[in-house]
Amino acid sequence: MTTHAIEPAAILDRIAFDAHGLAPAIAQQHDTGEVLMLAWMNRDAVAETLATGRVCYFSRSRNALWRKGETSGQAQRLVELRMDCDGDALLVLVDQTGVACHTGRRDCFYRAATADGWREIAAPLIAPQTLYHR
Amino acid sequence: MTTHAIEPAAILDRIAFDAHGLAPAIAQQHDTGEVLMLAWMNRDAVAETLATGRVCYFSRSRNALWRKGETSGQAQRLVELRMDCDGDALLVLVDQTGVACHTGRRDCFYRAATADGWREIAAPLIAPQTLYHR
Numbered sequence: 325m326t327t328h329a330i331e332p333a334a335i336l337d338r339i340a341f342d343a344h345g346l347a348p349a350i351a352q353q354h355d356t357g358e359v360l361m362l363a364w365m366n367r368d369a370v371a372e373t374l375a376t377g378r379v380c381y382f383s384r385s386r387n388a389l390w391r392k393g394e395t396s397g398q399a400q401r402l403v404e405l406r407m408d409c410d411g412d413a414l415l416v417l418v419d420q421t422g423v424a425c426h427t428g429r430r431d432c433f434y435r436a437a438t439a440d441g442w443r444e445i446a447a448p449l450i451a452p453q454t455l456y457h458r
Numbered sequence: 459m460t461t462h463a464i465e466p467a468a469i470l471d472r473i474a475f476d477a478h479g480l481a482p483a484i485a486q487q488h489d490t491g492e493v494l495m496l497a498w499m500n501r502d503a504v505a506e507t508l509a510t511g512r513v514c515y516f517s518r519s520r521n522a523l524w525r526k527g528e529t530s531g532q533a534q535r536l537v538e539l540r541m542d543c544d545g546d547a548l549l550v551l552v553d554q555t556g557v558a559c560h561t562g563r564r565d566c567f568y569r570a571a572t573a574d575g576w577r578e579i580a581a582p583l584i585a586p587q588t589l590y591h592r
Contacts, residue, residue, distance in 0.1 A: 334575035348482050350493055357491025359484055362547040408566035409559050413496040415567040425543050432542035433549040441468035442541060
């Protein structure tokens with residue numbers, strides 16, 4: 325017997341992870357629709373996210389599970405996990421505590437293409453050193 | 459002299475395409491916030507999108523540029539192109555004509571994880587055969 329709210333295998337076996345065992349995961353704030361970030365999940369990250377209700381990614385740079393907010397405190401509560409038509413991309417509806425971006429901005433997509441190149445369209449809400457050196 | 463509204467090199471040179479020359483691109487409806495789909499862009503796809511104002515992806519299955527809507531008529535007008543903090547993911551704000559998904563649904567993320575497995579949460583708005591056999 326499992327105490328998980330969601331039966332993992334029925335979910336996990338349908339996701340078409342890539343050759344590295346990963347799928348891109350878009351985090352979207354569930355109520356405002358803000359696209360917060362794009363990260364990656366492996367099978368274990370999806371399983372842990374479903375089991376705990378707290379969003380867990382796979383960090384390609386650290387080659388390890390990345391429990392969002394573990395260091396920064398800026399966690400994401402899972403609201404709903406969705407999968408696309410090809411089964412190879414995930415949309416994670418979340419409730420974001422504070423800011424999603426390691427730069428201290430609400431979301432990671434703070435640069436817009438303009439005639440003069442990339443332009444920053446959002447400022448940090450929290451100083452990054454506050455996030456990582458508490 | 460270029461007649462492009464946006465100087466491509468200043469944009470393109472800052473994108474951190476992966477080992478395959480690709481970056482994931484999230485298409486979001488600019489006014490409603492709907493996440494429509496996740497696809498991929500290479501340098502040429504970004505350049506064409508900026509030059510034409512019509513969103514162009516790179517199809518990994520066909521290994522060719524994919525001018526969204528060319529076959530189906532369900533095109534995406536570019537509203538704004540954004541890049542994330544690491545420069546390796548793109549957010550494309552678009553105005554979607556009709557439906558984004560090849561299944562005839564408005565967006566591709568029509569399956570939600572539930573205790574009983576994946577559940578379809580949206581029905582096709584257009585029959586797929588109408589999209590591709592006109």
